[in-house]
Amino acid sequence: MNPVSPCLPNADPWLAHTVRIASITDEIQDVATYRLEFVDAAIADEFSFLPGQFNMLYLPGVGEAAISISSDPQQRGVLDHTVRVAGNVTGELARLNAGATFGLRGPFGSAWPIDECVGGDVVIVTGGIGLAPLRPAIHELLNRRDECGQLTLLYGAREPSGLLYTNEFDDWRQRGFDVAVTVDRGTDAWKGNVGVVPQLLDRMPLENPEQTTVLCCGPEVMMWFAARSALGRGVPAERIWVSLERNMNCAIGLCGHCQFGPSFICKDGPVLRYDQVAPLLRVEGF
Amino acid sequence: MAQPTITEQLAKLQFTKDLSELTRTALAGIAQQRTLIAGDIVCREGQSSRELFLIASGHVALDMFVPGRGQVRILTLGPGEVLAWSSIVGNHGSTATGTAVEETHVIAFRDEEFMQLCQSNHDVGYPVMRELAKAISRRLVSTRLQLLDLFAHESA
Known part of the structure; x- marks a missing residue:
């Protein structure tokens, strides 16, 4: 863990x-x-x-x-x-x-594995308000920019008005993040990409997939398809990380409200390795 | 810097990179490179389309006309993705309008030459059609995710 x-x-x-x-x-x-x-x-x-x-x-x-x-x-x-x-x-x-x-x-809770990210490429795949828990990771990777390979943020929302932190994207780009944005539904004023986030991952070149870490946060269906895409591109399952959300009450793994199989999301998560949670991600009731 | 050849580009693009070198060479033999500028129409909804396009660089937006709403952008396609497949697997009638949103390089295949190649040499035709089916499958999954409206609960 x-x-x-x-x-x-x-x-x-x-x-x-x-x-x-x-x-x-x-x-x-x-x-x-x-x-x-x-x-x-x-x-x-x-x-x-x-x-x-x-x-x-x-x-x-x-x-x-x-x-x-x-x-x-x-x-x-x-x-x-x-x-x-x-x-x-x-x-x-x-x-x-x-x-x-x-x-x-x-x-x-647990943290994004920044130490495991350094030395390789990092792809952050996120949607909607899922960018918020990843923003500290973006800052931390930029703080350690010289230790990392290629940094990519793939971010999507339902529509342009649902995109968070848009006034920070230029700064992140200047400091070394390749930021790609998409929306599920365009508007007349929107000149950017239209389509779902996993499609951006399908499309992007991965030079060193076995040395790439994927950090993912958003709706679980989105994360599942993003992980599926990453696996299909050669990213090892143990380098794919997701952040899960459940009803957390005590925050220290005592009350059981956020139990997810053998894990408590508040204590063992919210950041978990994909291969450790994948079997339960598509099971109703979890 | 010299422009990469079609064969070199096919070796890198998602649609063709997993094909054998022999198959890519055969495809390159019937392909044409084309450069589009922003606003160029690749295919037009309702009109006949006689070419399949593979995007080498840049982006092409797909729009559908909806009475009362005008052109509605449904998807943006990027490098390695194909469009105007109605020319190959449909009845040649484009179901969306494809417009380059920036300078875009595409690799174009005339439908008759493409079908002739695939039908005359099944060692080429089968893997190419399999890649086309995979591309359509990916597009179907993306469309399903759009239909699921995963971020709906975040909107008022």
């Missing part, structure tokens, strides 16, 4: 730390990025995370929600979470303004 980062050293994983909303950036409809800062400066200094991990955001009187961290792991003191309104907690969060405070537990 992928290495799991501990929470804050010696910290009680049940203990929520108070964070303040430093700023809110509206991304697309019903999706915003919340920049959070710890009220306790000591916690701010101590807190670190790995790309792919998540925090539990706790709104007193409402509940908790597991939200991936979407900022650069090297950026200390603040944390970004890109959140889609999907339930009570995220709905209440959407009603808060900058300056509001609430609780945060974390970081939890």
